[in-house]
Amino acid sequence: MRCATRDGRDAFDALGLTPDRPGRTARLLGADTPAGGRLELRVERDALAVFAAPATGEPDDPDLLLQIHRAVPAVREEAELPPPLAEPRLELRVDAATARDYTVQAGEYIQIIDVAGRQCSDFVAFHRPKLEDGIERGLDATATRSMTGRAYPEPGLRGKFFDTDLLPLVEVVQDTVGRHDTFALACTARYYEDLGYPGHANCTDNFNGVLAGWGVAPRGGWPALNLFYNTAFDASHLLLGDEPWSRPGDHVLLRALDDLVCASSACPDDIDPSNGWEVTDVHVRVYRPEHRFSVAITHRPDIDLPPRTTTDSAFGTRVRGLGADMTDGGGFWLAERFHGHGATAEYLACRERVAVMDLSQLRKWEVLGPDAETLIQRTITRDARRLAVGQVSYTAVCDETGAMLDDATVFRLGQDNWRFVGGCDTDELLLRETADRHGLDRVWIKPATDELHNLAVQGPRSRDVLAPLIWSGPTQPDLAELRWFRFLVGRIGGPQGIPVVVSRTGYTGELGYELFCHPRDGEAVWDAVMAAGADHGIAPLGLDALELLRVEAGLILAGHEFGARRGPLRGGDRIHRRTRRRGLHRPRCAARAARSST
CATH class of the missing domain: 3.30.70.1400 (Aminomethyltransferase beta-barrel domains)
Known part of the structure; x- marks a missing residue:
């Protein structure tokens, strides 16, 4: 079937047809047709059909909506949606290759779900009060990257998406995928035309259609938060795209920071890997602000490993209670820095006194x-x-x-x-x-990662803090005598105390120890260490300070001094060059610091 959308006689003339010729034309709807009137036709055999809505010259000419349905619809196995996170206020399905608009109030949560997996969903939002005043202020990818220093928002401190006035509109609360895009536009008609697919459905036209009712001016290309779209820049600054990482039921949970007009798409791109070569549906749920959801990121380290969602370690409540800026570290929320301390003060506490750090992500x-x-x-x-x-x-x-x-x-x-x-x-x-x-x-x-959480107690006074605290049995060494790279099995507070494994290891270049315990004992272990260290000036230690300590000590880190293309010897050379560039003379390498303190 072919259809033309040109008005009146022009449509017939373009195809060499005569509209008044009997048996070849039929008037389906007329002036007496009520609003919303409809007519259904069934195609019995292959045919060329032309539908025209002639202009009357009136300023409010009615529109004609034409829908064509397959005689034998494609059968797609329906993926089961994950259960709601709470009772939804609004639930809507974005059919494949379409877009839907919806409104949310400040504080509400928007869950965008990839129903079948590997399906890009573009997201746009506007400040509703401004939009009702005729002022368009929507999400802006460039403003967001400038404000956060990240390619796209992630749960945590850098989780907000800003508009062109540099005001945050939404924040990311949960992300079960971890790979999205803010560099490319939502797909456009021009993109498909230039690749030889004129007339291909596209997200930009779909957004123009659903946002027109809000008075939003149409655009040739929409900047959007392209959820689940797998893009990255290579070493030559070339933007690459590949099949999304998302799996059936994966989602991103956003929180509205103001009243918003939103639109979500199920991207129609089926000519490249953007949607795994098959276009599927997207599902949207909106939850009321009285619900509370934990901030979390989900990692899938390898295709053969199960996903892991960010969680607090056994010491998380104590760390947060000290006013820490948290970040995701290997599936655990870790402190970057502590309010009232800062990286410099935390560094000095470890070098001069004693510091404690959560290393449960190991x-x-x-x-x-x-x-x-x-x-x-x-x-x-x-x-x-x-x-x-x-x-x-x-x-x-x-x-x-x-x-x-x-x-x-x-x-x-x-x-x-x-x-x-x-x-x-x-x-x-x-x-x-x-x-x-x-x-x-x-x-x-x-x-055993979830069965053993560990604290690092590091600094020249760490032995003074732990020696009176750790009890060890007659078959175990005493902590005061524990040698470098040895460990003991002991207890905190006597023979009936909390069981721990204590090793004389660390990542700071100072005298130090690591305490391993079961998560159920985490808070008690933290409290005991902090109480024992109070008279020694103990301080919490975050990742920012640890970076200073480990570089100064000449200790290597994955992704920095070594990786898949570098061996361990080259990693050592690299950290040595870094210390020289920073003007660090490495007076306290790990071995020297440990041995000098025996």
Whole structure:
């Protein structure tokens, strides 16, 4: 079927037809047709159909809406929506290749759900009171990037999206995908035309249509928050796009900071990977402001690993109680800096007195069984066989080419009992793949990140703080005598106290210890350490100060001094160059600081 939308006789003339010829034309609707009148026709065989709505010359000529439905609709398996986060005030479906407008009030939450996965959904919003006064003030990607310093808003301190007046309109509360776009426009007619697809449906025209009723002027291209659109810039500053990371039911939860007019699309792009080559629906839910939702980001470290949503560690309530600016770190909310302290004061507390830091984001695995030692030996670059029970080894983790994947500490708890502590979830895949490759079927790898949360107590007075606090049994060393890269199993407050594992390790270059405990004991452990350190000037330590400490100490970090293209030796050279550029003479490398304090 083909249809022309030109008015009256022009439409017929363009196709060489005569509208008055009997048997070839029919008047379907007329002057006596009431508003909203409709007529349905069924096509029996292939035909050329022309529909015309002749102009009458009146200023308010009525519109004609033509809808064409497939005789055999495409069958698509309906994905099951995730359950609502609370009772929705509004629920609407954005059909594939369309857009919908809706209004929200200040404080309300907007949940935008990718129904079937891998479907881009563009989002625009306007300040409603200004819009009703004829002033268009909508989300502006450039203003947002300038205000936040990020490619797109993320839950936390940099979670707001601003308008052209630099006022925040919405903030991101939850994000289960973590990859979106604010650089490209919502797809435009021009984009498809230039690729040879004239007349292709596009988000910009869809937005123009639904926003026209609000008096919003049409645009040739809409800047938007392009949710689930997987874009990135490469080293040559080329904007790349690939299939979205989103899976069925993934969502972004926004909170309106003012009364807004919003519009969401289900992007019609089916000519490139933007929507995984198939256009599907988007679902929108709006929740009232009295509901409260936790701020969270969801990470999927690898396609073979389950997603992980940002959460507080066992010490989270105590950290937040000190007035910390929080950021996502490996699935845990971590303090960047503390109000009333700041990076410089926190750094000096660690160098001169004692500081405490939440390091629960470190990944832990128990490696158990007769083949455990062999697996550890084949995974790390150090000689694991030389480790005695009660000893820790700091090591690089490399692939077959020598590229450094991670750094880790390995604890030997027994003859066949090891604890692997790294920084990446993918370490688990490496351990399992190494065991499979070498036929090590008598080893068990048990994730323990959620069972062991840990604090770092670092600084020249850390021993003075912990020695009276930690009790150890007759088969364990005393904390005051604990040597460098050794650990003990003890308790806080006596033989019936809180069980902990205490290692003489750290990431600051100072004398220091790490305390591992079960999450249920986290707050009690934090309170005990802070109380014991009160007379020693103990202070909390955030990520900003830790960065100063570890660079000064010459300690490497994934993504900075090493990565998939650099081996451990090049990482050492890189950190040495960084310390020289910063004017740091590295007087307290990790080994020297620890040994000088024995």
